[in-house]
Amino acid sequence: MTKLSLVLKETGPRRIRTTNKETYFNYYRLRIGEISMITSLNDCVYILRPGTLPAHVYKAAERFGINLRRDGDLGWVFYLWLLTPPPPSSGMSKYYVEFNVEKYYDFILGRSFGDYPGDEYFQNLLNQMKFRRNDKFVNLNERQRYVYCLNNSWLKFKRKDHVKFYFNCLTEEARAVS
DSSP: OOHHHHHHHHHOOOOOOOOHHHHHHHHHHHHHOOGGGOOSGGGSOOOOOTTOOHHHHHHHHHHTTOOTTTOGGGHHHHHHHHHSOOOGGGSOHHHHHHSOHHHHHHHHHTSOTTSSTTHHHHHHHHHHHHHHHHHHHTTOOHHHHHHHHHHTOEEEEEOTTOOEEEEETTTOOEEEOO
16 A cells, blocks of 8 residues: 555545635636736627626726726726626626626625625736736836827627627727727
């Protein structure tokens, strides 16, 4: 008998315990991607949810302490936070399915920070994006920084009537999708 089998026989197999926060973080990591590999919304898989509006993204950003009128280039993080369904094990997935978009967003945006399963993952993603942006900004002047933020502040939305449009979180300009 080898030492390993002797140890297993004496102690039994060990079960690795994870907390709900770790389980939820891993769910989002598997569903969206490894934070260190994500650079923009283009790196993520998501589905436009009819009825998701810019106002929802602004409220989500406020929940994380971000003003999109100043940091519009980070709007996609909150957009993705809204569009990604919660883990089935969280008990919140039923609300994602049963509630209409308005009611669901009111429900999750009214919760305290940390009460929603994706809060930790998206806070880490947000911190990573801020860090990367600050690295880019080191060599840019004020005008170049503004142009960078302006160009990276566009999000695509779909109204309830399925009409798609683009919205710039920095300038609050909307454009029809052609």
